[in-house]
Amino acid sequence: MLAAGICMILLVVLFGALGPIFVDTDKAQPLATTPRQEPSWEHPFGTDDAGRDLLAVMIVGVPLTMRIGLLAGTVGMSLGVFLGFTSGYMGGKIDTAIRGTVDTLLTVPGLVVLVSIASTIREEISVNIMALVVASLAWMWPTRTIRSQVLTMRERAYVQMAKLNGMNNREIIWKELFPNLLPYLAANFTNAVNWAILSSVGLEALGLGPQNDPTLGMTIYWAITFSALIRGMWWWWAIPIFFIALIFVGLLLIAAGLDELANPKQRKAV
Amino acid sequence: MSWNYTVKRVALFLIVVWAAASVNFFVPRLGTGRDPIREKLGQLAASGGLRQDGIEAMVKAYQVKFGLDKPLYVQYLNFLGDTFTLDLGYSLANYPARVGQMIGNAIPWTIGLMLVSVLIGFALGTLMGALSAWPSAPRFVRNMAVPLMTLSAIPPYLLGLIVLYILGLKLELFPLSGGYSPGRLAIASVDFYLDVLHHSVLPALAIVMQQVGFWALGMRGMMVTTSGEDYITLAEANGLRNRTIFFRFGLRNAMLPQLTALGLSLANVVAGQVIVEVIFAYPGIGTVLFQAIQASDYTVINGVVLILIMSIGLVTMLMDFFYPLLDPRISHTRQN
Numbered sequence: 044m045l046a047a048g049i050c051m052i053l054l055v056v057l058f059g060a061l062g063p064i065f066v067d068t069d070k071a072q073p074l075a076t077t078p079r080q081e082p083s084w085e086h087p088f089g090t091d092d093a094g095r096d097l098l099a100v101m102i103v104g105v106p107l108t109m110r111i112g113l114l115a116g117t118v119g120m121s122l123g124v125f126l127g128f129t130s131g132y133m134g135g136k137i138d139t140a141i142r143g144t145v146d147t148l149l150t151v152p153g154l155v156v157l158v159s160i161a162s163t164i165r166e167e168i169s170v171n172i173m174a175l176v177v178a179s180l181a182w183m184w185p186t187r188t189i190r191s192q193v194l195t196m197r198e199r200a201y202v203q204m205a206k207l208n209g210m211n212n213r214e215i216i217w218k219e220l221f222p223n224l225l226p227y228l229a230a231n232f233t234n235a236v237n238w239a240i241l242s243s244v245g246l247e248a249l250g251l252g253p254q255n256d257p258t259l260g261m262t263i264y265w266a267i268t269f270s271a272l273i274r275g276m277w278w279w280w281a282i283p284i285f286f287i288a289l290i291f292v293g294l295l296l297i298a299a300g301l302d303e304l305a306n307p308k309q310r311k312a313v
Numbered sequence: 314m315s316w317n318y319t320v321k322r323v324a325l326f327l328i329v330v331w332a333a334a335s336v337n338f339f340v341p342r343l344g345t346g347r348d349p350i351r352e353k354l355g356q357l358a359a360s361g362g363l364r365q366d367g368i369e370a371m372v373k374a375y376q377v378k379f380g381l382d383k384p385l386y387v388q389y390l391n392f393l394g395d396t397f398t399l400d401l402g403y404s405l406a407n408y409p410a411r412v413g414q415m416i417g418n419a420i421p422w423t424i425g426l427m428l429v430s431v432l433i434g435f436a437l438g439t440l441m442g443a444l445s446a447w448p449s450a451p452r453f454v455r456n457m458a459v460p461l462m463t464l465s466a467i468p469p470y471l472l473g474l475i476v477l478y479i480l481g482l483k484l485e486l487f488p489l490s491g492g493y494s495p496g497r498l499a500i501a502s503v504d505f506y507l508d509v510l511h512h513s514v515l516p517a518l519a520i521v522m523q524q525v526g527f528w529a530l531g532m533r534g535m536m537v538t539t540s541g542e543d544y545i546t547l548a549e550a551n552g553l554r555n556r557t558i559f560f561r562f563g564l565r566n567a568m569l570p571q572l573t574a575l576g577l578s579l580a581n582v583v584a585g586q587v588i589v590e591v592i593f594a595y596p597g598i599g600t601v602l603f604q605a606i607q608a609s610d611y612t613v614i615n616g617v618v619l620i621l622i623m624s625i626g627l628v629t630m631l632m633d634f635f636y637p638l639l640d641p642r643i644s645h646t647r648q649n
Contacts, residue, residue, distance in 0.1 A: 147325060152625055155621045245470075277478060
């Protein structure tokens with residue numbers, strides 16, 4: 044499962060990395076080709092209303108969407124690791140405060156809050172700002188899950204042993220807890236990236252994305268705005284959906300595979 | 314349920330609403346230093362070709378009218394007061410329309426669509442997930458895990474585009490958009506309700522498909538652990554029928570965490586459906602939000618955001634109150 048997931052993501056990454064060698068990415072700009080062409084040998088994915096070649100758009104857009112996911116996932120995960128370890132390991136008042144905040148924020152519909160932030164700054168949204176906007180809410184699930192994992196780890200015999208051996212807190216966290224949680228953290232990171240891409244595509248589908256960058260979500264937004272569906276231009280929306288599905292299923296498989304590594308008891312589960 | 318817990322939980326809900334309202338108030342004022350009144354008047358003056366002499370006086374007059382001449386904390390308190398009395402002000406884009414009224418018209422559509430499709434998705438998904446992990450279920454059911462997982466990974470609005478294309482455009486089985494046929498009078502008659510039902514099939518299908526995948530995945534994990542429990546072995550040894558074991562012992566026990574998850578995931582479920590409405594031009598709150606974003610209608614955007622946060626907060630709170638009734642092991646009083 045892990046292998047299948049990694050293969051899918053690798054495929055997507057290679058598509059973005061090697062694409063520019065074979066295809067002229069200038070064709071992702073408006074007016075570069077004849078508009079409204081069905082898929083053909085010349086334009087394997089067809090062209091849109093503005094005359095963009097969709098193969099070139101995908102080659103530019105897929106890495107942009109992946110970048111938003113990775114950036115936001117990294118920021119969210121770093122915050123989550125910091126807060127989760129602090130909360131789970133220190134306990135006490137800090138724990139109560141962090142846990143309370145996270146539990147409260149998790150009941151708030153994230154995408155809706157992001158809509159409110161993004162619509163305030165919509166003119167200034169670039170790919171990197173998009174990643175930051177999404178990252179602002181990407182730390183809550185990691186914090187929550189890492190905290191509960193650290194909480195059970197803290198009571199294990201080897202941590203008690205390390206304490207008796209005179210290790211200080213920082214050493215215990217880095218030398219004992221962190222390595223043991225690594226597969227778990229990797230699964231969490233995959234989920235954070237998944238969530239970030241999901242949110243960014245959602246925001247973009249509502250038109251709150253980088254207006255001049257052809258990310259996957261923006262491509263879908265333009266397809267919706269120009270009624271590609273009713274006009275029968277299926278390639279305009281079906282192709283970005285295919286890539287989005289590939290990314291999501293790939294990430295889900297990786298997360299499930301890593302989960303198996305982290306808890307062998309669940310090995311039969313998925 | 315203890316009195317203490319109830320008070321705490323209600324307080325938490327009020328804090329969420331207050332925080333959401335404060336974000337709504339401060340975020341637009343932090344940013345760009347833009348002045349909507351000046352901008353609007355500037356636009357009007359430019360389009361009318363009028364001289365711009367009186368514009369400063371007009372800006373002043375409007376600021377007094379909207380209370381913007383008062384110090385920030387007074388504006389903030391007024392805003393909070395309005396929020397808690399659900400007075401959301403006027404729409405900027407459709408001026409005489411009030412935000413509360415626009416949302417009020419849209420909400421029954423959203424709730425109707427969401428409630429039915431989430432419940433169907435939850436029920437079907439839970440059952441299929443449980444069967445897919447049950448050792449004596451037919452092989453084809455156990456092989457459902459992979460397609461279900463794929464469905465759960467794709468956002469419902471993208472599934473919506475696909476079903477719309479196949480069932481709506483190609484096979485012409487269902488209407489392509491809207492909540493009811495244009496030109497039809499929105500009066501309570503059997504005809505009208507059938508029309509509404511016909512229009513809601515595709516958006517509901519999109520939501521149900523994704524929900525089935527999502528709940529099946531969670532249920533499968535739970536069922537794998539449950540099917541290995543001693544009480545299942547005992548039931549088998551006692552010679553109970555397979556179906557009885559599945560429903561009475563397996564499903565019932567594996568389902569409790571699903572119900573808890575239903576409350577927690579509600580926030581995400583609603584957010585995904587907002588975009589489904591946009592795809593289908595369904596007259597619910599998602600479409601109101603989308604149109605407001607397109608028209609930069611900030612009062613409507615903020616109103617929708619606030620109402621969504623409030624209603625989800627309210628539902629999660631109610632669910633927290635009901636869990637102890639479903640599962641006696643959950644208790645809101647500390648026992649250790």
